Amino acid sequence: MGLIKTITEKPWERKGVIGGMAPEGTFAAESERVALTFFLVIATVVFSLFMVSYYLRMELPDWEPLSEPAQLWFNTGLLIASSVLFQWSRNIVVRGHTRNLYTSFFGAGVLAILFIVAQMVTWNHLQAGGFYLSSNPAIAFYYLLTGLHALHLIGGLWVWSKCAIRLTSGGEPGEVRLSIQLCTIYWHFLLLVWIVLFAILANT
């Protein structure tokens, strides 16, 4: 919309209705989508601040690098598959189809739940191996960041479950189109966050 153009106009010179039904400066997008965009920026700020703290903390003398458990590669695969299925269900619903919608949409959620379970299993393995939260800062960051990521995913699953209930109780796919689209964006975002987290956690 040309931010510079917008904020350099002289409002005292222009009279009359400007912009027709939609005033200048509104995004041609649903309000929910705009809200989600803002939320993603906020979540990015939260994760970035943790990552900055991680790097600053890493430079202090008591830092002990952590060797990441190999299960994480498997967990990553689950999350990628979940994201792919979400994209699939989004494509179906955007085209107005219904074939495979249930498979893809429910599959995506189930895979995400499996991811969280797998993350918890990994936590248990670490605990069993004697890596407790307070043992060293690297492991503390590991628990903190993976936990935070899982919490975001659980928030997403809450929206997913509401949408799933509407679908199973006979809702038209058209009614849940926006929810599925936004869920997909959110899932891709969390996948991206996870890949970055995995990279920096592995890279000590």
Place this chain on the structure above:
Amino acid sequence: MAYVPLADQDQDMEMHHPHSWVEKYVWSQDHKVIAIQYGGLAVLTGIVGLVLSLLFRMQLGFPESVNFVDPNFYYQAVTMHGMIMVVYFLTALFLGGFGNYMVPLMLGARDMVFPFLNMMSVWTFLISVIILMASFFVGGGPTGAGWTLYPPQTTMAGTPGHDAGIILMLVSLAVFVVAFTMGGLNYVVTILQYRCRGMTLMRMPLTIWGIFVATVLGLFAFPALLVACIMMMFDTVLGTSFFMPAVLESGTPLDYEGGSPILFQHLFWFFGHPEVYIVALPAFGLVSDVLSVHARKNIFGYRMMVWAIIAIGGLSFIVWAHHMYVSGMNPYFGFFFATTTLIIAVPTALKVYNWLLTLWEGDIRLNAPMYFAIGFIFTFIHGGLTGLFLGNVVIDLPLSDTYFVVAHFHLVMGVSPILVLFAALYHWYPKISGRMYNETMAKVHFWFTFLGAYAIYLPMHYLGFLGVPRRYYALGNTDFIPLSAQDLNSSITIAALIVGASQILFFINIIGSLKWGKKADPNPWGAASLEWQTPDTPPVHGNWGENLPTVYRWAYDYSVPGAAEDFIPQNVPESEAAAAQDAKSPESNGE
């Protein structure tokens, strides 16, 4: 993606109409009721903060005169006063209160975009306040670590409230951040998407610009507080060492090792500095509108005011370390932050000049809101100028732990925003309540508050130059502090008590006027912006009756040459304005 004509969507917005008293006033989704809930709760919390300040002022002015104010209580009172005033009072009142009330009305919308989320926001805020207040009743009492909560002392024995108090504080802050995020998303999306026909961004009143940029700052700055709170909570409860270094407590080493207390300071001030502007920017916006209306002139340099708000918002994220000059940082780092800090004075000064030039040759109506608005210009200039001193590393170092700093930040971010709050409350009171307040009482309230604030904070600058340290329970026998400093301290306390007591006038006025006030005209000040043009006063649920307004001009058409009246409301089309002008001209020819 399909284009959605948003103003249409808005027009037919599904309203959640209340069915009972409880739904109307308790679980309400109406932005105006939520605004009053937010504002009322913030004011109640603020009163607690005020009483705490009077208690520790008693100790400073008349040592040991109040028997339960011992050193522990003193630190707890100072800490809670700071945190309550900055976060739970000013932030909540400006954004939760005024943000909720003004945004839909000034933009010509029926409500916020997400009314349910809005309701959740106020109830979550209530939970955070309850958790905060609960810390007064737990063993050990509330935290006394100072409102900045610096580790390691925050969580160590010797600091009052180091066990339960600090945990409740951290939880309460985290819950507050959640509440703020829910509200903030609402304001931002409403401002971007729910403006009525013709309301372009550059036609919005400056109040909305201030609230908009402040909300964006809040959405990006509060996460830093959240991150700091979470990590400190881990350190306190789960024994990690994010912030806690290897440290001795009463001679015994604790289980911590290698954490960085400075990291906490960076995170805290990355939130803490923008927080100053989260409070200041809505105040700048509100005061601009009050000044313009009561001076019967358009705001001077509207575009520059908008640019200044945006510039201040942007710059506020790169000045945080000026709160940490004494932390032993790299001098080059300090130089960078001193530079950015001084640069921020440019847009701020620009705003001050524009307010003064708005008054210049205006047809000034000295109503109570105008008293407070002009009072704000005074205190803001004084507080802002001492900011230039403290922004320089070499001047900050000797002054940073003295009363000079207390004087600076209370004038600039305590007294100034509060004067704006009073200006705004008196200014919009007729619209919010449908009644007029008592003008004389409001002016008496102004003089007590304004002169009293100077009687409190001006002497603190001298105390600071003498080197009187802040944060001390008692000064003891120190050679460099003359005995007369104690007299000054006593006079400050007396002034504080008088100012505190005079606030009763305000409450009598606004509560009494609800019953005995004269019925207010829908637009008593002759203001041009949209919130004064509602069909009902106070506005009812849905705000605009059948049809949403359409906007034909900016919000500052005051004293337009040739116009019938000295203001043209935003929703008056050109043709009507011209017709009114024609109707007027034969009459004026006849004179």
